[in-house]
Amino acid sequence: MVPAEISDSDVREYQDFLKNPLVEYQRSMIHELLRSFLNRNKKILDVGCGPGADFDFYKSLSLEIDAIDISREMILAARRQAQRLGLRARIARSSLQDFVPDALYDTIILNFGVINEMENLTESLKKIRTILKPDGYAIIISRPSFHLFSFLTDLVKLRINNLRQRMSQKQFELQNGIKLHYYNEKDFKNEFSIMHRENYCSFIPSPEQYKNSAFARIWTKMFISPDQKYSAKIPDKFGGDFVCYVLKANRQQTKSK
Numbered sequence: 496m497v498p499a500e501i502s503d504s505d506v507r508e509y510q511d512f513l514k515n516p517l518v519e520y521q522r523s524m525i526h527e528l529l530r531s532f533l534n535r536n537k538k539i540l541d542v543g544c545g546p547g548a549d550f551d552f553y554k555s556l557s558l559e560i561d562a563i564d565i566s567r568e569m570i571l572a573a574r575r576q577a578q579r580l581g582l583r584a585r586i587a588r589s590s591l592q593d594f595v596p597d598a599l600y601d602t603i604i605l606n607f608g609v610i611n612e613m614e615n616l617t618e619s620l621k622k623i624r625t626i627l628k629p630d631g632y633a634i635i636i637s638r639p640s641f642h643l644f645s646f647l648t649d650l651v652k653l654r655i656n657n658l659r660q661r662m663s664q665k666q667f668e669l670q671n672g673i674k675l676h677y678y679n680e681k682d683f684k685n686e687f688s689i690m691h692r693e694n695y696c697s698f699i700p701s702p703e704q705y706k707n708s709a710f711a712r713i714w715t716k717m718f719i720s721p722d723q724k725y726s727a728k729i730p731d732k733f734g735g736d737f738v739c740y741v742l743k744a745n746r747q748q749t750k751s752k
């Protein structure tokens with residue numbers, strides 16, 4: 496399945512996932528970081544807005560935003576969410592690749608793995624560059640290929656195919672058929688300079704593991720504070736559940752890979 500074919504039940508499943516305490520925890524840290532890049536005078540685009548998971552945050556900052564998503568069902572949910580919150584937003588069904596804005600953006604946000612649903616990273620990054628002001632920021636929250644707890648779980652359970660897909664092919668097919676593509680810092684460097692990087696949940700389980708295992712919940716309770724402290728300082732290769740990259744367009748466009 497491709498993201499454009501997301502069904503109404505996929506949307507409901509994703510809305511359930513958004514209530515997972517570890518998702519809420521990671522999102523609150525992302526919002527803390529985003530706060531310094533957003534203000535009322537800025538033009539902001541939320542790419543792959545999903546059901547509007549960040550809309551209450553935009554509303555709390557009195558921001559007016561543009562939001563796009565490739566999925567019809569996600570856009571319907573996003574419109575309902577904006578209406579519920581009274582958020583001023585222009586919400587359109589479009590892929591990033593086909594989107595034609597009426598002006599350039601100060602900040603473009605791809606939150607919680609939108610980029611991982613895009614197979615052609617270079618094409619997507621080039622598109623972001625063309626619709627971003629020269630001094631604007633792209634903020635991309637991406638899944639890295641390595642997440643310690645997922646790696647160890649696959650190893651212990653001898654899920655060799657999972658390990659091969661994630662670690663060497665850098666992709667993984669979800670149960671709903673959507674293919675994820677894993678990216679690391681170096682993958683963004685052709686088009687963008689990395690201004691800031693924050694890794695989340697490098698030493699604690701993923702939200703799915705938290706939901707399904709009592710051990711994962713106890714471990715999280717014990718190690719969430721040290722994780723927050725040390726995840727922020729580790730090299731990119733140590734990965735995490737998500738990594739937030741704050742990117743600025745390279746002044747001289749380098750050749751694509």
Ligand SMILES: C[S@@+](CC[C@H](N)C(=O)[O-])C[C@H]1O[C@@H](n2cnc3c(N)ncnc32)[C@H](O)[C@@H]1O
Binds near residue numbers: 564613
């Ligand atoms: C994991 S959800 C993230 C939703 C939201 N940003 C959040 O923070 O929860 C990924 C979203 O990206 C959308 N998407 C995937 N590929 C896209 C593309 N090429 N252009 C626009 N949206 C896309 C999907 O339809 C889906 O709603």
